[in-house]
Amino acid sequence: MTKQTIDFDQNAPIAGSEYDNMAPLALPGYEAMHQMALACLQANLPPEANILVVGAGTGMELIKFAKGNSKWQILGVDPSEKMLAIAQEKIQQHNLSEQIKLFQGYTDNLPEDSIYDAATSILVMHFIPDDGGKLAFLQSIAQQMKSSSTFILVDVFGEKGTDDFQQIVSLIKKFWQQTGIPEAKQIELLETIDKGVYQISETRVLELLEQAGFSKILRFYTGLWVGGWMALK
Numbered sequence: 275m276t277k278q279t280i281d282f283d284q285n286a287p288i289a290g291s292e293y294d295n296m297a298p299l300a301l302p303g304y305e306a307m308h309q310m311a312l313a314c315l316q317a318n319l320p321p322e323a324n325i326l327v328v329g330a331g332t333g334m335e336l337i338k339f340a341k342g343n344s345k346w347q348i349l350g351v352d353p354s355e356k357m358l359a360i361a362q363e364k365i366q367q368h369n370l371s372e373q374i375k376l377f378q379g380y381t382d383n384l385p386e387d388s389i390y391d392a393a394t395s396i397l398v399m400h401f402i403p404d405d406g407g408k409l410a411f412l413q414s415i416a417q418q419m420k421s422s423s424t425f426i427l428v429d430v431f432g433e434k435g436t437d438d439f440q441q442i443v444s445l446i447k448k449f450w451q452q453t454g455i456p457e458a459k460q461i462e463l464l465e466t467i468d469k470g471v472y473q474i475s476e477t478r479v480l481e482l483l484e485q486a487g488f489s490k491i492l493r494f495y496t497g498l499w500v501g502g503w504m505a506l507k
């Protein structure tokens with residue numbers, strides 16, 4: 275079974291209540307990345323489609339995708355009760371409860387297989403160690419997808435301990451200074467990433483995607499250490 279290692283109800287790196295304000299400051303290109311993920315879906319999906327959003331969190335991409343096509347049906351899955359409560363509020367505010375449903379739990383708890391025309395995992399898999407957990411996570415998503423469907427993966431990537439990684443960390447610190455994240459919060463974020471984020475090289479991302487049954491992989495987005503890939507099941 276796929277499990278998270280950081281529990282967003284107990285020790286979230288960015289608490290649910292501050293997530294929507296902090297995510298765009300902490301994650302380079304956050305809003306543009308969701309916009310580009312939507313462009314990938316719009317380019318590949320039929321006018322009527324079912325989309326599985328894994329790790330829906332506070333619902334940022336749920337709202338964006340639903341507004342991108344009023345005929346898409348979207349299921350947001352997340353184990354965190356607190357994050358989903360915020361997502362639910364947004365769904366109501368935007369009057370989108372016919373189009374967006376929520377499921378508290380993991381992808382492998384979902385009842386049906388092979389019914390989605392697309393799936394997304396945005397900023398989730400990097401919390402899962404690469405000890406079989408990441409592969410199981412990707413396989414559980416692939417199992418829910420129809421053949422020839424589109425998958426979007428967005429994660430922090432890069433190999434800790436390498437010169438390239440150190441260079442990216444120094445760029446991230448500058449980015450955080452620009453966006454006004456206080457010094458103490460920067461230290462906290464770096465500690466969380468050090469202990470609780472299991473990012474991997476792009477080579478390894480591609481290998482795992484292929485092992486889970488995905489092909490035609492294309493990187494559609496890079497924001498310093500955040501990468502986005504589109505693939506076909």
Ligand SMILES: C[S@@+](CC[C@H](N)C(=O)[O-])C[C@H]1O[C@@H](n2cnc3c(N)ncnc32)[C@H](O)[C@@H]1O
Binds near residue numbers: 297379397
């Ligand atoms: C950093 S938030 C990302 C939220 C949203 N996708 C976004 O783009 O802002 C990560 C979310 O993934 C959820 N999560 C962690 N492990 C998960 C897993 N194995 N399956 C599904 N969701 C998971 C967390 O509860 C949290 O809400």
